Amino acid sequence: MPRRQTSRRGAKEINSVSNDEREHPRTLAGATVLQIVPALREEPAARTALNVAAALREIGARALVAAEDGPLVAELTGSGGEWVPLVNATVNPFQLRRSARTLQRLIASERIDIVHAQSAGGAWIANMAAAHTSVLLVTTLPDVPPASRLRAYWEAGLARGDSVITPSNFAAAPMIARHKISRERLTIIPRSIDLTAFDPAAVDPARIAALRNAWRIVPAARILLVLGRVAPWNGQLVVPEIARIMLDGGMRGFVFVLAGEHRSHRKYARAVMEQAQNEGVRPLVRQTGHCRDMPAALAAADTVVVPAIEPPALGRVVAQAQAMGRPVVTSDIGILPEHVVAPPEMPEEVRTGWVAKPGDAKEFARALNDALSLDDVAYRTMAARARHFAEYMFAPHSAAAATHAVYSALLRRDL
Template sequence: MSAHPLAGRTILQILPALDAGGVERTAIDVAAALVRAGARALVLSEGGRGVAELEAAGAEHRPFPAATKNPLQMARNVGRLAALIEAEAVALVHARSRAPAWSALAAARRTGRPLVTTAAGIHRSGSAPKRFYNSVMARGDLVIANSAFTAAHLASEHGDLGARVTVIPRGVDLARFDPAAVTPERVAALRAAWDAGPDARIVLLAARLTRWKGQSLLLKAIARLNRPDVLVVLAGDPQGRDRYREELQSEAETLGLSARVRMPGHVADVPAALAAAAVAVVPSIEPEAFGRGAAEAQAMGVPVVAAAHGAPAETVLAPPACPDGDRTGWLVHPGDEAALAEGLAAALAMSATEREALGRRARTRAVTRFGLDAMTDATLDAYSRLLAGWNR
């Protein structure tokens, strides 16, 4: 077998931190794939819970003030980053967030290295300065968009990027997110931790606690359902948003849901959390650039109810885009608590046979469209093509 084109080369990724989130997950997954390909994977960030996993995969982490938005610090970062690129013989730089991307852009130009940027979020421009700040994600020599929706947003905000843009959907680890791989003991442990009785139907929203993810909307929809057997689990790290967490607790009390809402914080075993769930929900009130939660739920064969905007509209199959017998979930009008309640009611009303059939369809869709290997292979191939044509 011939060596991979990236074998022996150093690829540098830079992002603010390595905590929970889709950007961080993808950086770790790509680093692991680089190591398997025989490349050297170097990641710069301010650290976090993902560093141990990154290093266990054979990649290297260097602490770097990549989260700063201070213009003076960002300018100082250019020199530090350029020196590191030269000292470590970095072949290609991949920036995954706006603030470090500005430093990476300048350092890559200074050292003559190609720059890859990944647009993994929808950043809207309310002013010319904000549009300029956001534009760095469209300035890479290669721009990766994590969905067709994100690619279209880039074009609308920053103009046609032509051949510089490629769509690579975010990948799901299909070995980890596999119903057959999750033991009953893992599911039972989570249900016990959440004090979920044997008859409780868990409605799971696995996302960081931030307003636009729709936790408040979900509580309102659950109150409309009048289903005492439903237990809502808002599984996500507040990331310092303690006031919002308190608001959710207060809202649950006002709606009469206090006894049926759990906020356990970050949940490491997401596959088991999904296996414990009757329904997974992605009720984001702003469009998701990809919506990893919808893809992971389908990989686990769990019914998903998602807001019908952004990338989940690409991810989840639902009428009228397909016949009812082909659906893998429900797409509901964004920001509409009544529509969300209706979707949840339909998902919860499925018979065991209907749920099993939907789960098989959902798993098949995830395997064919959103596998981790497909994402990492496409990313490494994009790196290889960029380096093969690089002559600066």
């Protein structure tokens, strides 16, 4: 009799049986897909896995998620998905081998067709298990390329999928160079955002008024919103210089709101305000602390400014701003320029924002002058384009559909 490992809350039972060579189904409907994420907590990989699992169930596929426990287990099982406890967020080689043996038994007993590893540990486990099974392997690259040799070695397993998903060209470029990933194996699928929460129609005007009042913004002032922790890598130190250049150029009626936690890097936050004082723009630069209502903050803004000088991990604020119908001026660094429509990569008539050299106050000031100089019709047109772009690029159903297309292509190729 095969050994059986009894599961915990909502978890799938694992039988130890042999895995015979078998044909995979011709279509995704009727297939069994297992995704591996570190844990079922509210984080990008887990949220993506739940969206994909729910969409799989809608088309008649079976959806399993292997991960450590977390508050999203109930949501997964409530949508018809199945949870399998699996330790994978570890660098312990003995634990990885144990988890690989667990996964190998699961592939056999549940007749899994596709394993999708969305973490480095999950990729190591999946590669070890796939070496002894006929399963098809999909991997997802991390949002930020590895910065050290050790991390590059650790994440190498993510480059070995039959198909490889990347959230951006920025994330893919060094992995392609290092591991010789062919373009045919690679698919770009941006991280999704919550388009229901970040929807201009969903934000009551009272929420906007409350924020403007809390920030002490006079009725006629146009808000240039800088979201995110006030920290060196986010580049807020250039804001006072931008404001000075805009004033010297004749622009009036604006205020920069730095809405983000500013106590962790107190010295830097003080330096920003000292620079504002030195530039004579102290009344035009506000530090408001952490904002709990980001949709309302974006709705209150005229234009969103992202002056990062180091690549951010996700860069979601650019996507969220456009979802709220707000033009964006962002640094040309990391993933950020991939999330905005701007020349020269795209025609002027489809622009949703501007891209500026990191730390270049003159470029940022020029772009912001352009944004603030739009007449009402041009501004509303750009706002509508931004929302449509966000719905196309960052909708959860779009990301799930693109992931399904990767799975389906693998199944067809395997015939």
